[in-house]
Amino acid sequence: MRLSLVPALSSLLPLVYSATPPTVEIRNGTILGVLNTTRSVEKFLGIPYAEPPVGTLRLAQSIPLKSPFGTLNASAYGPACYNSLNVGNPSEDCLTLNIWRPAGETSSNASLPVLVWLYGGGLVAGYAADPKFEGTNLTANSAAVGKPIIIVTLNYRLGPFGFLNGKEMAELGLLNLGMLDQRRAFHWIQENIGAFGGDPKKVTLAGESAGAVSIYSHMMAYGGRDDALFHGAILESGGAFPLTGPDTPAFQASFNALITNTTCASTLNGTAAEKLDCIRGLDVPTLRASVGKSTGQSIDGDFTRTSLINALHSGAYAHIPTIVGTNTDEGTTSAPTNVSTLSDLLGPVSDGYFRPRKLPNTTASTLISKYSTNPRLGCPYNTGETRFSGGALDKMACSIFGDIVQIAPARMIAHVLTRSGVPVWRYRFNQLPPGGEMTGKGIGTAVEQQYVFSNVVNATAWDGNVAFQMGALWASFAHDMDPNGVVAEVGLPKWPTYGKDANSIVLSGFGSSIEQDTYRGDAIQYIIDKVLPDGAA
Incomplete structure (x- = not known):
């Protein structure tokens, strides 16, 4: 329809x-x-x-x-x-x-x-x-x-x-x-x-x-x-x-490439200011073609003084009302594919995703052991035996990477903010977007954005329903610092704060509900305790 x-x-x-x-x-x-x-x-x-x-x-x-x-x-x-x-x-x-x-x-x-x-x-x-x-x-x-x-x-x-x-x-x-x-x-x-x-x-x-x-x-x-x-x-x-700091080997190599691969080589032994002046004079195509691939946020000692996990546990953050959420199948955008054996999975898990250093093999192995090889329990979830890529363990890999990259961090943030007394609302977005070409990605990272803004292409009635509801929740939160000002009007259950029960709303056009944010509990807690802190400066 x-x-x-x-x-x-x-x-x-x-x-x-x-x-x-x-x-x-x-x-x-x-x-x-x-x-x-x-x-x-x-x-x-x-x-x-x-x-x-x-x-x-x-x-x-x-x-x-x-x-x-x-x-x-x-x-x-x-x-x-x-x-x-x-x-x-x-x-x-x-x-x-x-x-x-x-x-x-x-x-x-x-x-x-x-x-x-x-x-x-x-x-x-x-x-x-x-x-x-x-x-x-x-x-x-x-x-x-x-x-x-x-x-x-x-x-x-x-x-x-x-x-x-x-x-x-x-x-x-x-x-x-x-x-x-x-x-x-x-x-x-x-x-x-x-x-x-x-x-x-x-x-x-x-x-x-x-x-x-x-x-x-x-x-x-x-x-x-x-x-x-x-x-x-x-x-x-x-x-x-x-x-990490800004002078890790990969970061430094990206900067050095702008010197050694361009006319700025003449400043190789010059001061930082001289090198920068030369880089500022490069034309855009040369700069983009010459710079290394490793850029990103770093610890600068001022604006960014530490990694999130350390800031949270030290209380060094703005204590403000927060909505924190994830999508059901987050791992489809970050996981490796064509993974056929557990040994194939060890290297990618150890290397991680946006990690400054490898996880110890014992940590990676223990984490892998907490997930099932059964594709019915893998990501994209609720897709049975169906595989969307070539590896027999791709759905297992997808589960692991989605939990590392997005779901464990969201759970950690919700727990810590709640303990500090900040009102927190947690959600899981669970609406498969229209368009068969995206089916293999499931309800992956970023699909919720078009719903928040009610800009869903080729939307069905169910898409339109959850889009209107989700935008109304976001508007109510921005308006009153509480999303519940609209739930009765738009046909949603009351959205409880996260609290000690780890409450979370599941947003779906086919009927939203409240769940406890405890799924894959042992594995995700291991990520929070052992994986996220590793290498965090």
């Missing part, structure tokens, strides 16, 4: 726009947006929040936007930041954000809560203009359930432009630039969102995968310092990877 029109699927409606654009005045100028009269939503796209990070500002911390832009036509997205998939018309001049608000909100009514979305992609991919994150439907649906919010999405630098490491970058204090871009955008929101009708004191951060990792990195930033930039968090499928 296919539906052409339900509230959650209203992206299928023709877009009707007003001839007179909505206008907002901020310090830098006048912003002209677009009104969607069908959904009664105003959007403002491609707003710069920092000076362009080009020329001498390449590989520098982003700085506030100083230049006035006069009148800005905010009817189209800005370019994506350079990314590994080369999507979104990428450019270095990419530090822009996008805003959606229910129509009619003005600066005289600066009271709406704000939901800020950070895309995932392993800190090498992703862009704010991804159609999955188009905010019209979520904004309209939030108003429809009486929890109106403003949506903000933003670009941040990726790969070598945002997360280049090496001892030189450390010496110059230029690490984790992409996350500092996010931080710069948060400050812009504090200064300007009131002009759009938003309340800067009611900002919730939401993100998926690397977006979720970014959020908890802000929660523990500067040793857990509270800069009052946000007061709630939604973590979708985030990992908890051990972090």
Whole structure:
């Protein structure tokens, strides 16, 4: 059954726009947006929040936007930041954000809560203009359930432009630039969102995968310092990877490649500043082709001082209400395939995923022993004997990697935050998306995003149902710091906090329910106790 029109699927409606654009005045100028009269939503796209990070500002911390832009036509997205998939018309001049608000909100009514979305992609991919994150439907649906919010999405630098490491970058204090871009955008929101009708004191951060990792990195930033930039968090499928310093061999090799593989070889014996000046002069294709593959978040001693597991256990993080969740079949995006024997599995498990060093063989072997070789018990779950790739133990591998990368971290975060007295809500997303080409991936990492924003392609009635419900929950949380303000209206059971019973909601278009977050308990606890801490600085 296919539906052409339900509230959650209203992206299928023709877009009707007003001839007179909505206008907002901020310090830098006048912003002209677009009104969607069908959904009664105003959007403002491609707003710069920092000076362009080009020329001498390449590989520098982003700085506030100083230049006035006069009148800005905010009817189209800005370019994506350079990314590994080369999507979104990428450019270095990419530090822009996008805003959606229910129509009619003005600066005289600066009271709406704000939901800020950070895309995932392993800190090498992703862009704010991804159609999955188009905010019209979520904004309209939030108003429809009486929890109106403003949506903000933003670009941040990726790969070598945002997360280049090496001892030189450390010496110059230029690490984790992409996350500092996010931080710069948060400050812009504090200064300007009131002009759009938003309340800067009611900002919730939401993100998926690397977006979720970014959020908890802000929660523990500067040793857990509270800069009052946000007061709630939604973590979708985030990992908890051990972090290292910036001068590990792989990180250093990536930086060194920019020197030895380019005209910057003349600075080989020069200072860090001389090397960086040369790198800033390279053209973009040369820089991208020459840099090594290893980039990412590192411990910088300032913004990022330790790995998540250490910050949590020391209490050095922002204690704020949090939603933390995962999808049923997380491992389909991270697990190796063509695994036929247990010995084939030992190496990949020991190597891990985004790990700075191998797990001891005894740890890897013990972990493997806690999982069944029976494909009926493997991932994608609930698929019986069916295999979706060549290896006899691929479904076992998928179970292990999904638990290591996403599910054990989510359970750990929920437990620790709950013990600290923070209200936590846990979810498991359990809706298989439409489209047969994705069946082999099951309910894998990232599929929930299109449901949060009610942008499901080829949606069935069941997809539309859970999409509307999920967006309503997120809006209620952002609005009131409690998702339960809409459950009766949208047909969901009350969503209890995690608590000592490890309560979790299972979100499905065929009927959502409450479960205890205890499945695969022995294996996941072993990951929390022995795998996640290993190598965590």
